[in-house]
Amino acid sequence: MATQTEATHTQTPIYFNLTKPQYQELKQEIDGAIARVMEENIFILHREVEAFEREFASYTGTARCVAVGSGTEAIHLALHGLGVGEGDEVLTVSHTAVATTVAISATGATPVFVDVEPRTFTMDASQLEQRLTPRTKAIVPVHLYGHPVAMELLLDLARRRGLLVVEDAAQAHGAEYCGKKVGTLGNAAAFSFYPTKNLGAYGDGGAIVTDDITLADRLAMLRNYGWETGKRYYSLLKGVNSRLDELQAAILRVKLRHLDEGNQRRRQLAALYGELLEGVPGVVLPVEEEWGHHVYHLYVIRADRRDELQARLRERQIGTQVHYPEPVHRQAAYLAMGYGVGSLPETERACGEIVSLPFYPELPHADARRVAAEIRRFYGV
Numbered sequence: 001m002a003t004q005t006e007a008t009h010t011q012t013p014i015y016f017n018l019t020k021p022q023y024q025e026l027k028q029e030i031d032g033a034i035a036r037v038m039e040e041n042i043f044i045l046h047r048e049v050e051a052f053e054r055e056f057a058s059y060t061g062t063a064r065c066v067a068v069g070s071g072t073e074a075i076h077l078a079l080h081g082l083g084v085g086e087g088d089e090v091l092t093v094s095h096t097a098v099a100t101t102v103a104i105s106a107t108g109a110t111p112v113f114v115d116v117e118p119r120t121f122t123m124d125a126s127q128l129e130q131r132l133t134p135r136t137k138a139i140v141p142v143h144l145y146g147h148p149v150a151m152e153l154l155l156d157l158a159r160r161r162g163l164l165v166v167e168d169a170a171q172a173h174g175a176e177y178c179g180k181k182v183g184t185l186g187n188a189a190a191f192s193f194y195p196t197k198n199l200g201a202y203g204d205g206g207a208i209v210t211d212d213i214t215l216a217d218r219l220a221m222l223r224n225y226g227w228e229t230g231k232r233y234y235s236l237l238k239g240v241n242s243r244l245d246e247l248q249a250a251i252l253r254v255k256l257r258h259l260d261e262g263n264q265r266r267r268q269l270a271a272l273y274g275e276l277l278e279g280v281p282g283v284v285l286p287v288e289e290e291w292g293h294h295v296y297h298l299y300v301i302r303a304d305r306r307d308e309l310q311a312r313l314r315e316r317q318i319g320t321q322v323h324y325p326e327p328v329h330r331q332a333a334y335l336a337m338g339y340g341v342g343s344l345p346e347t348e349r350a351c352g353e354i355v356s357l358p359f360y361p362e363l364p365h366a367d368a369r370r371v372a373a374e375i376r377r378f379y380g381v
Contacts, residue, residue: 100140116347166190174198276376305354306322
């Protein structure tokens with residue numbers, strides 16, 4: 001007869017994230033969308049992209065959407081289209097995916113890091129002013145894990161100092177700040193459609209949304225070699241090749257119709273985790289500020305003895321990840337920027353304590369209960 005420990009070790013694995021369950025739920029719609037593109041047999045900047053751009057602009061409440069090749073390119077092109085470039089500085093955070101910094105650097109500008117606040121892990125806007133220099137041109141706040149940045153101080157500073165604001169909303173499709181959807185708060189906003197995002201394609205993809213029609217027209221040219229819109233082979237601008245393809249646009253149109261439902265399921269799963277883990281010593285649960293609508297791209301806790309907890313969960317066939325294990329300013333590629341250990345204390349503290357639990361809309365609640373039970377057992381409750 002197997003012991004209790006042996007039985008635990010032979011349980012079905014709980015994966016950190018799976019995209020297949022969503023496909024199985026939406027298979028008929030997605031397969032139909034793919035078939036429609038294959039029948040049309042035009043794959044670049046055609047009807048599906050145009051329709052998705054209209055629909056996503058409508059969803060976010062913005063005037064225009066320009067679909068591009070990735071979320072990274074969305075940030076890069078938004079900044080470039082607004083005139084950010086060589087010699088400029090852009091304020092952002094180090095506690096995020098390195099893609100944000102990569103995009104800023106791609107314009108020729110210099111990223112300048114601001115620390116995060118400890119409750120939501122998003123930009124601490126109270127520290128922005130002390131990081132300003134005469135070269136500061138823009139701010140890129142990152143709506144992290146599905147929670148919006150506290151934008152009031154940031155937007156006030158931007159207005160007073162004439163700074164541009166490009167929201168990094170790669171992890172925040174459908175999130176809201178004070179009742180307004182993220183993406184509507186700055187000059188422009190960048191979204192990613194990486195497969196695991198709340199709105200994910202089956203490959204890379206991204207989009208820029210804005211109310212600035214002139215900017216949108218410029219971005220539509222920049223993403224396509226700088227060609228004049230509707231006129232092939234004639235470049236008005238020095239552009240790039242960064243285009244969302246028709247297949248991905250068709251898939252995203254299907255998934256967009258189900259985004260709010262998926263976000264609600266994420267919120268229900270987050271509430272369940274919160275209920276099961278409330279009061280566990282050594283665990284700090286994610287918060288939702290009263291002014292924010294959290295869409296839980298990830299469910300991230302602070303945990304004492306984080307590495308030991310991860311190892312225990314791994315033994316129990318439960319997948320976790322850390323978003324992110326090393327802040328950008330402490331990574332080898334960026335050490336030359338000169339940020340020493342302790343220069344961004346909240347960012348560095350977070351990287352040593354956070355862990356992302358298994359989380360996706362279709363995660364069975366029984367699996368979440370098992371995850372929580374193992375965490376409680378680890379902490380002796």
